[in-house]
Structure formats: C-alpha cells, structure tokens
Amino acid sequence: MARKSIQFKIHGATADVVGKTHGLTPKEWSALSREIAGIVGRLNRERDRTPYRDVPHRQGLSQLGAVLASARAKAGLFDDVVILGIGGSALGLTALKTALRTPYWNSLPREKRQGLPRVWVMDNVDPDEFATMLDLIDPKRTLVNVISKSGSTAETVSQFLLVMELLESCVGKRNLRRHVVVTTDARAGLLRPLVNEMGLESFVVPDGVGGRFSVMTPVGTFPAAMIGIDVRALLAGTRAMDKRCTAGRLDDNPAAAGAAVQIGLYRKGKTMSVMMPYAAALRDVADWYRQLWAESLGKTTAGGEQVGPTPIKALGVTDQHSQVQLYRDGPNDKVFTILSVDRFGCTLPLPQAPAGLGGADYLEGRTMKDLLKAEERATIWALAAVSKRPTTQIVLPRADAWNVGGLLYMLMVETSIAGAMLGINTYDQPGVEAGKEAARALMGVHGDISSPTAKGLPAEAASYEGLRRLIDDADV
Numbered sequence: 001m002a003r004k005s006i007q008f009k010i011h012g013a014t015a016d017v018v019g020k021t022h023g024l025t026p027k028e029w030s031a032l033s034r035e036i037a038g039i040v041g042r043l044n045r046e047r048d049r050t051p052y053r054d055v056p057h058r059q060g061l062s063q064l065g066a067v068l069a070s071a072r073a074k075a076g077l078f079d080d081v082v083i084l085g086i087g088g089s090a091l092g093l094t095a096l097k098t099a100l101r102t103p104y105w106n107s108l109p110r111e112k113r114q115g116l117p118r119v120w121v122m123d124n125v126d127p128d129e130f131a132t133m134l135d136l137i138d139p140k141r142t143l144v145n146v147i148s149k150s151g152s153t154a155e156t157v158s159q160f161l162l163v164m165e166l167l168e169s170c171v172g173k174r175n176l177r178r179h180v181v182v183t184t185d186a187r188a189g190l191l192r193p194l195v196n197e198m199g200l201e202s203f204v205v206p207d208g209v210g211g212r213f214s215v216m217t218p219v220g221t222f223p224a225a226m227i228g229i230d231v232r233a234l235l236a237g238t239r240a241m242d243k244r245c246t247a248g249r250l251d252d253n254p255a256a257a258g259a260a261v262q263i264g265l266y267r268k269g270k271t272m273s274v275m276m277p278y279a280a281a282l283r284d285v286a287d288w289y290r291q292l293w294a295e296s297l298g299k300t301t302a303g304g305e306q307v308g309p310t311p312i313k314a315l316g317v318t319d320q321h322s323q324v325q326l327y328r329d330g331p332n333d334k335v336f337t338i339l340s341v342d343r344f345g346c347t348l349p350l351p352q353a354p355a356g357l358g359g360a361d362y363l364e365g366r367t368m369k370d371l372l373k374a375e376e377r378a379t380i381w382a383l384a385a386v387s388k389r390p391t392t393q394i395v396l397p398r399a400d401a402w403n404v405g406g407l408l409y410m411l412m413v414e415t416s417i418a419g420a421m422l423g424i425n426t427y428d429q430p431g432v433e434a435g436k437e438a439a440r441a442l443m444g445v446h447g448d449i450s451s452p453t454a455k456g457l458p459a460e461a462a463s464y465e466g467l468r469r470l471i472d473d474a475d476v
C-alpha cells in the first residue's frame, strides 16, 4: 500500500475564503507560480550552492554508518547524554526528541525508555540551570556530545570546559575519551585540534551546511540515534521530500507552495508568520522553524531594504486560551500555519460523566483526540472563514521519523525559496556573528577582528579592544 504523504492545504489563505485584501487571488497565485518555477529551477541546477540538500543523499549517508555503529557500541553504557550546543546546533535535535520520543522522556523509568539514556540539550549559559543539570547526572555514566560548527562559540566552549573538568575529576584523564564525542567542522575552530590532540571520537558538520540546516547531519543524527530514533527512516523521509521539492509546479511542491503563500502575503502586509502545531509532539518543530526562518530571512538586501517576516511559535490548543484572542481580533498582519497530525499513538476515550456533572454528557463516548481535532478545526474556521486571517495547514499522516524528516526538510527548502524571493543571502547570519564577537570582546579577548562589517559590526570595530571601547562608550 502506498504511504500517505504530508499534505499542504492553502485554501484558507486564498481570496475565496479571506477576501482579496488578506488572501491570494488566482492572478497573484499565477504570478507567484511563474516566479517560483524560475527559483526552483535555479535551485535544482545549483544544488552545490545549497550543500544541505546533499545531506540526505551523499553527505548524510557517508557518515550514517559511523553514526549508527557508534550509537550501537555505546548502547547500555550510559544513563545520560548531555548535548552542549546552541542555536542550530541544538534546536534540531530538540525538535526530533520531542517529536519522536515519548513525552516526558527524561522522567520515565529506564525500562520504559527501553534502557536508552536520558538526554539534556544544554543551549544556554544560565549558571543555575547548568549547575542543576550537572548535579542530576552521574559523570561515570554520562556521554557528552559537544556540537559546534564553528568550534568557537563562547557559550558552548564554556559549557565544555566545565564538563571536561567534572569528567576528568570523576573518570580520570585517561578515560575521558570514552565519554566525549565532538561534532564540528572538518578543519576550522578550537575543537578540531583538541580532537586530534586527545584522539577524541568526532563527526563532521559538512562544509557549507550552517547550523540551522544541519539537523540531518551528525549534529542531529548522532544524538538522535543514541536515544533510539530511527535515523534511517528520518533520512529516507527527507529524501522522499527532496524529490517533491524539485517539482516546478506549486501544486506538486509543498515547499514552493509554502514559500508562495508566506512571501506572497508578506508582500501584502502580513509581516508575521505564526506556526501553531496541534500536536504536542510538534511543539519544538515550531521552535526550530522560528530560528530557521528568523536567522535565514531577517536581512538587509543589497539595495539596503530591511526585510523578513517575524516568525512566532504557538501551540494548539494551549494558545487558544492565550494568543488566539489577538490573532482573531487584533491587527490582521499575520499568516497562520497549522501543523496537524492525523494519527496519534492513542485516542484516550473519555469516561461517562458522574451524576452531578450532567453538562459534561456531550463528552461521553468521545475521545481526547476528538476534542483536540474539533478545536483544531474550529480554530482554522474561526481564523480564516470568520476573521479573514490567512491560514494554511500542513497535515502529517503521523508524527513518525519518516514524516518528521520530510517536514523539516520541506521547511528548509521553503526557507531557501523564500530567501530567493526576498533577494537576500539566506545562509549567512551577520547579526548573530556580531553578538558573538561583542560577547568575546566583553569577556576580554584581545587582537584583531578580521572583516568586521561582514560580521555585522561597525568598521571601527577592527579589534576586540576597539569593539570593547565602542560598547562601553555607547553606555546603553
């Protein structure tokens, strides 16, 4: 039987439903189709300029054997896996873990985790939070995976220093190697020389694949394999979606259709983009997408125009009792993407209401899933049909590795197409680099800063001392 695929539904964002001011007319759709067919054609021809698209094929597969062998060899040896990384080096794994592992994974007893380790994704440098995590783990039974494409991000390096000190004091310098895996660039950064010096196990973040596009590389696949996620299925789903994403027609290419709606409506004043999953499993997909979209598209064009839709994450049904009031009655400046799942692990039948709770009779014979689905449908109807808010829907047959791989990949390609439509460089992040350099300057780093403007800094910030002075003088 043929596998059901992810569906993208745009009806709620068309002028038919939300009117000409807020939705796309057939004429606009045809113009977007022509524009995007050209972009997709170019992306297909120039795949070497977007190396992440090679990851589910050659790049990803070349390391898959080593990833799986390493995870297999470590089975049963560790109770905890600690991930040190930030931004694109953390959010993809978090999305995979929430989507593809049982809820409350770390709180489950070991047998309910099939003996697999707990996982801690440490993507901050809050001292209280980090110290608490260190207290919760037994270093002798812990594997640390430090992940940094650049190999020099201050947050990740500082975490690594603390963890190395703890490991060394508990397992001894000689045994450190058994507890550390490094995922970083093949050559650049501070971590690769350490790998070579200490003989640490390592994986490579492929050249040209930035953090936010790296979830299908060992950045995501190694820790995912450590907690039993089917990474073969993940990559297979990604490959199947890649095929769909090469199609020139919007009807056949969900990434292209997504970009058409998002950027088509951005040009009509919908400057915010809300992603609202109706499945707790996909909650962190929205968080991952928020970074992918913001860091890729929030840019200044060569002509000096500042562009980029603001991504917002929400969660159905929880945020129906929070943000939906604003979404329905506040400014009509948003486009909504509802993420839906057809099949859940269970449906949870609702029991008969006790005497005295007569008003709850309507729930009898229904399931918790029925209620979730009713609320999802009602929200789409209220947003689009009643309040005229453009609303699309992405439907997953189920939240399994194949579909989640496909979904993440589809959103990456959608981002590439959107970036081309906006006329910006989707793959750099000068605003983020500037923050990294400024933090380094304030922490006392000395010496020259090469190409400060390319890093989003003023030209005068040619050294860390100069940058420190600029920050002090600004007195903000």
Ligand code: PA5
Pocket: 086, 087, 088, 089, 147, 148, 149, 150, 151, 152, 153, 156, 210, 211, 212, 213, 295, 429, 432
């Ligand atoms: O997506 C990106 O490029 C960024 O969010 C990076 O992942 C983040 O800044 C961490 O960088 P690195 O992996 O080099 O430590």
